[in-house]
Amino acid sequence: MKRLRLAFLAPSALLLATLFLAPLVIVAVYSLESRGAYGGVTPPFTLESYSRILDPLYLKILWRSFWVAGVSTLLCLLLGFPLALFISRSGPRRGLYLQLVMLPFWTSFLIRTYAWMFLLRDTGLINTALLATGLISEPLPLLYNDFAVILGLVYGFLPFMVLPLYTTLEKLDPALLEAAADLGAPPWPALARVTLPLCRPGILAGSILVFIPCLGAYLTPDLMGGGKSIMIGTLVQNQFTTSRDWPFGAALSFSLMALTLGLLYIVSKRSRGEDLL
Amino acid sequence: MHRRTFFFGGLAGLAGCRRSSQPRLNVYNWSNYIGPNTVAEFERQTGIRVRYGIFESSDELLAKALTGNCGWDVVFPTNHHVAPLRDYNLLAPLDHSRLPNLQNLASDFRAPEWDPQLQHSVPYMSTSAGIVYDRRQLGTLSRWADLWEAKVEGRMTMLDAQDDVLGACLVKLGHSWNSTAESELRAAQREAIRQKPLLRAYLNAEVRDQVVAGDVLAAQMWTTTMLPVMASAPQLDFVYPAEGFVRYAESAVVLRESPRQEAAHRFINFLLQPEIAAACVAAEKTGPVLAGVRELLPSELRDHPLLFPAPQDLARGVWLRTMPPSAQRLRDRLWTEIKSA
Amino acid sequence: MRLLSIYAVLAYAFLHLPLLVLTVFSFNHSRFTQWEGLSLRWYTQAFADPALREATLNSLLIGGAATALATALGTLCAYALWKKKSPLFAGALYLSLMTPEIVTGVALLAFYQWLFHLLDLQLGMFTVILAHVSFCLAYVVIVVIARLRTMDATLEEAALDLGANELQAFYKVTLPQLLPAIISAALLAFTISFDDFVITSLVAGVDSETLPMVMYATARRGVSPVLNAVSTVIVLGLGGLILLSERLQTK
Numbered sequence: 001m002k003r004l005r006l007a008f009l010a011p012s013a014l015l016l017a018t019l020f021l022a023p024l025v026i027v028a029v030y031s032l033e034s035r036g037a038y039g040g041v042t043p044p045f046t047l048e049s050y051s052r053i054l055d056p057l058y059l060k061i062l063w064r065s066f067w068v069a070g071v072s073t074l075l076c077l078l079l080g081f082p083l084a085l086f087i088s089r090s091g092p093r094r095g096l097y098l099q100l101v102m103l104p105f106w107t108s109f110l111i112r113t114y115a116w117m118f119l120l121r122d123t124g125l126i127n128t129a130l131l132a133t134g135l136i137s138e139p140l141p142l143l144y145n146d147f148a149v150i151l152g153l154v155y156g157f158l159p160f161m162v163l164p165l166y167t168t169l170e171k172l173d174p175a176l177l178e179a180a181a182d183l184g185a186p187p188w189p190a191l192a193r194v195t196l197p198l199c200r201p202g203i204l205a206g207s208i209l210v211f212i213p214c215l216g217a218y219l220t221p222d223l224m225g226g227g228k229s230i231m232i233g234t235l236v237q238n239q240f241t242t243s244r245d246w247p248f249g250a251a252l253s254f255s256l257m258a259l260t261l262g263l264l265y266i267v268s269k270r271s272r273g274e275d276l277l
Numbered sequence: 278m279h280r281r282t283f284f285f286g287g288l289a290g291l292a293g294c295r296r297s298s299q300p301r302l303n304v305y306n307w308s309n310y311i312g313p314n315t316v317a318e319f320e321r322q323t324g325i326r327v328r329y330g331i332f333e334s335s336d337e338l339l340a341k342a343l344t345g346n347c348g349w350d351v352v353f354p355t356n357h358h359v360a361p362l363r364d365y366n367l368l369a370p371l372d373h374s375r376l377p378n379l380q381n382l383a384s385d386f387r388a389p390e391w392d393p394q395l396q397h398s399v400p401y402m403s404t405s406a407g408i409v410y411d412r413r414q415l416g417t418l419s420r421w422a423d424l425w426e427a428k429v430e431g432r433m434t435m436l437d438a439q440d441d442v443l444g445a446c447l448v449k450l451g452h453s454w455n456s457t458a459e460s461e462l463r464a465a466q467r468e469a470i471r472q473k474p475l476l477r478a479y480l481n482a483e484v485r486d487q488v489v490a491g492d493v494l495a496a497q498m499w500t501t502t503m504l505p506v507m508a509s510a511p512q513l514d515f516v517y518p519a520e521g522f523v524r525y526a527e528s529a530v531v532l533r534e535s536p537r538q539e540a541a542h543r544f545i546n547f548l549l550q551p552e553i554a555a556a557c558v559a560a561e562k563t564g565p566v567l568a569g570v571r572e573l574l575p576s577e578l579r580d581h582p583l584l585f586p587a588p589q590d591l592a593r594g595v596w597l598r599t600m601p602p603s604a605q606r607l608r609d610r611l612w613t614e615i616k617s618a
Numbered sequence: 619m620r621l622l623s624i625y626a627v628l629a630y631a632f633l634h635l636p637l638l639v640l641t642v643f644s645f646n647h648s649r650f651t652q653w654e655g656l657s658l659r660w661y662t663q664a665f666a667d668p669a670l671r672e673a674t675l676n677s678l679l680i681g682g683a684a685t686a687l688a689t690a691l692g693t694l695c696a697y698a699l700w701k702k703k704s705p706l707f708a709g710a711l712y713l714s715l716m717t718p719e720i721v722t723g724v725a726l727l728a729f730y731q732w733l734f735h736l737l738d739l740q741l742g743m744f745t746v747i748l749a750h751v752s753f754c755l756a757y758v759v760i761v762v763i764a765r766l767r768t769m770d771a772t773l774e775e776a777a778l779d780l781g782a783n784e785l786q787a788f789y790k791v792t793l794p795q796l797l798p799a800i801i802s803a804a805l806l807a808f809t810i811s812f813d814d815f816v817i818t819s820l821v822a823g824v825d826s827e828t829l830p831m832v833m834y835a836t837a838r839r840g841v842s843p844v845l846n847a848v849s850t851v852i853v854l855g856l857g858g859l860i861l862l863s864e865r866l867q868t869k
Contacts, residue, residue, distance in 0.1 A: 016755065027721055038365065038599070057614060086629075095864055096864050103857055104636060107637065109830075111841075122487075123490045164802070171798075201764040209761075222479075236720060240340055246724070256716070307838070309839060341727070347823070501839065
């Protein structure tokens with residue numbers, strides 16, 4: 001077993017070591033250096049970039065990012081679970097339905113976001129339709145606020161929730177639910193008692209796949225939120241582009257990664273032996 | 278079956294990136310920033326094959342060039358990025374004897390403040406930013422200060438770019454667009470925060486559709502973005518604000534690492550011909566830097582105020598400057614504060 | 619189940635609404651989001667643009683190659699990690715998921731440049747593909763391992779008892795059961811790879827411009843319905859392929 005396991009792990013290990021960890025070390029060194037005049041880094045080694053993060057300004061941005069990512073993940077779970085359940089119970093059409101979930105995501109993220117901006121703006125489809133039916137007399141402010149940011153994130157990452165949920169739900173034996181039904185359990189309690197616990201791995205995997213990218217999102221807050229507030233993803237992005245402060249950008253992202261890793265650790269401890277990986 | 282195709286495809290790509298037998302030139306520019314036939318014409322005249330790539334932002338270009346050899350020969354940074362590229366020793370000095378067409382440059386661009394001797398860069402096109410607004414709804418606007426008025430509340434956007442927002446606030450307060458003084462910058466930041474409740478959003482070119490559709494009545498915007506749509510939206514007007522505005526010049530530079538200096542010079546010299554430049558201007562609606570281009574343009578562009586601001590307007594324009602590191606850092610910080618306010 | 623079906627219809631409507639919008643506007647004569655009548659002008663423009671065509675092909679090639687590699691490696695990796703946990707390995711995978719894209723991009727670019735300095739190579743297709751494999755890997759492992767967690771290990775043990783060796787047990791017993799997860803993972807990997815802009819634009823070479831790079835660069839100067847037309851063609855093309863393969867499979 002040991003040999004097979006090593007053979008299976010080796011290619012991925014090699015890949016991760018050369019194409020992820022080694023480059024990451026370079027950035028780790030960046031985070032400890034000083035800012036170059038116009039970008040890049042220059043010698044004196046310092047911890048200044050890390051100490052700057054403790055500024056309430058950046059802590060507030062961090063907190064907001066975690067909050068937005070958390071809400072988006074929760075909504076993805078609530079919206080994605082029934083969809084994954086539906087797909088997993090669709091018999092031979094499962095594959096098709098699953099691919100239908102992914103289909104819109106083969107357009108560019110940017111183009112999808114522009115489409116949402118068209119749907120949500122004052123003269124957009126939704127407001128025009130609502131105004132025409134007389135349900136509202138003033139356009140609803142649907143764009144450029146937290147609602148729009150969260151909508152954009154939920155839309156963008158819903159498939160990341162549905163796919164792992166589906167893969168665990170698909171495995172569940174429908175006979176189990178039938179058995180529960182035969183024993184007189186109404187469908188909803190059966191769902192809560194039987195299905196939910198059994199697809200915990202999927203819920204966990206999906207939540208991670210949504211939460212982490214949401215945390216780092218930078219274009220959705222800028223476009224859907226109209227850039228009126230800033231999330232950590234944009235802050236990091238700015239450091240490497242307009243601000244040209246690579247050490248600070250690197251330090252910010254390492255702090256973010258440390259926080260996220262810590263959060264994952266706590267979740268995995270709390271999840272009663274259900275390790276994340 | 279699929280996997281195999283992909284694999285061989287990948288190998289072909291791998292081989293392709295090392296082939297360099299034909300004379301070729303790699304040019305990296307903004308999207309659609311050239312005439313439709315410019316490259317083909319250059320290829321026909323010189324026999325040099327051109328690979329014309331497009332980048333998303335001058336910042337991305339700078340980040341990429343900083344790490345080392347990226348394979349491009351001629352790139353087009355905005356004027357305030359010329360100094361950083363030069364200071365990091367990434368630019369090849371230009372050989373003026375190979376650029377006889379430099380004489381075609383308009384007088385404004387012969388000794389630009391960012392590179393007075395044109396040692397490393399040649400201006401290529403120039404743009405500016407002002408206010409586009411709905412004249413029917415708002416009446417005439419003439420100043421940045423109008424964007425702090427209640428009449429634009431909730432229907433106005435500023436660019437999502439710190440230099441532009443801070444710059445507009447600075448000139449509104451009577452300071453220089455390129456100010457590096459802490460007290461002035463802090464005052465500008467307070468001005469931006471004061472404006473925030475009136476603001477619909479900080480948006481770049483994405484807002485254009487909403488300006489045309491009437492969601493947004495006034496927007497800080499680049500001339501290049503607006504010019505192509507002004508004719509089809511008669512309610513819109515564009516103003517170079519009274520307090521001052523910013524100008525940018527896209528500049529052609531040759532990267533030091535480029536092994537094709539000769540071809541790179543030929544390409545830049547080729548662009549410096551009025552006929553070629555006129556075709557680029559007509560296609561892309563961006564201001565020319567050569568003398569004699571205006572006469573070659575179709576009549577609707579020849580006197581367009583977005584391409585050729587009136588002399589009294591132009592007098593208020595200032596070139597965007599490279600910020601020294603300390604000012605840049607303060608500006609970053611203030612911008613983050615504005616965003617979090 | 620009926621309630622669930624109604625919900626599914628709504629959910630699909632939510633997911634496909636933007637797709638519908640951009641498809642409709644790709645046929646709009648106007649450059650703006652105002653309806654001015656049917657027109658194929660954006661399609662004509664899109665097909666006449668060699669840069670768009672090349673970028674689309676590059677993206678499909680990179681997406682295909684990266685998906686194939688990441689799915690294969692990730693599945694094996696997930697299986698090995700399921701057999702025996704490795705907190706170190708898991709940590710590295712999660713870390714790769716958590717690194718902001720721009721940091722991954724800058725890090726990889728710096729690493730490539732350092733390496734190429736020694737090897738006299740240049741950025742190109744393969745640098746993009748390798749980058750994509752490395753950031754898709756974690757997604758594949760997480761999806762596949764979620765499925766493994768719900769599986770019964772006794773089946774494989776039975777196969778071993780019946781004289782199969784470990785590789786056979788994996789190949790004949792476990793792998794078929796993993797198929798839905800592998801398909802999901804591949805879909806996810808392809809989607810991520812096909813849509814990536816930040817990392818790709820940093821590690822791409824002169825000859826490896828991808829579709830998102832062209833789209834972001836173009837949109838920078840005001841979005842054009844040409845991009846809607848391209849998106850529509852791709853969705854229809856890939857959607858058609860899927861439908862076809864679905865048909866072939868069920869037959």
